[in-house]
Amino acid sequence: MSAPYASEAGKPPAEASKPPADDPDRPLHSDGTALPAPSPLPPDQEDRAMARKFTFRCAWDEAAGVFFVHDSPVPGLATEAPTMPALLCKLPGMIRDLLGLDDGAYLDIYVERVKR
Numbered sequence: 001m002s003a004p005y006a007s008e009a010g011k012p013p014a015e016a017s018k019p020p021a022d023d024p025d026r027p028l029h030s031d032g033t034a035l036p037a038p039s040p041l042p043p044d045q046e047d048r049a050m051a052r053k054f055t056f057r058c059a060w061d062e063a064a065g066v067f068f069v070h071d072s073p074v075p076g077l078a079t080e081a082p083t084m085p086a087l088l089c090k091l092p093g094m095i096r097d098l099l100g101l102d103d104g105a106y107l108d109i110y111v112e113r114v115k116r
Contacts, residue, residue: 053108054095058087059116070114074098084113 057071067087068080076098081087
């Protein structure tokens with residue numbers, strides 16, 4: 001009787017049931033089983049698929065002349081800036097610092113402007 005796959009000839013019956021890798025160039029574990037397939041997404045899109053999502057509510061303080069974070073899902077985050085773009089630039093670094101994330105961690109940041 002021949003083995004189900006030519007590459008399984010001579011293997012004990014318990015190992016003979018493991019199918020070979022779909023791709024002959026695909027890396028294998030030491031036991032001959034295929035490693036998980038790489039993600040079909042490019043690295044930047046893979047990061048985005050696994051991104052942490054945050055929604056902040058920001059408001060304009062007329063007296064101080066700054067935009068500030070009015071409501072934050074990140075504990076301890078409080079910041080302000082003279083313009084909304086400047087405020088948006090500050091948020092990623094502060095979020096990563098407060099949550100202990102890697103510098104390269106991808107974040108999806110949404111901002112809602114609210115009236116104070």
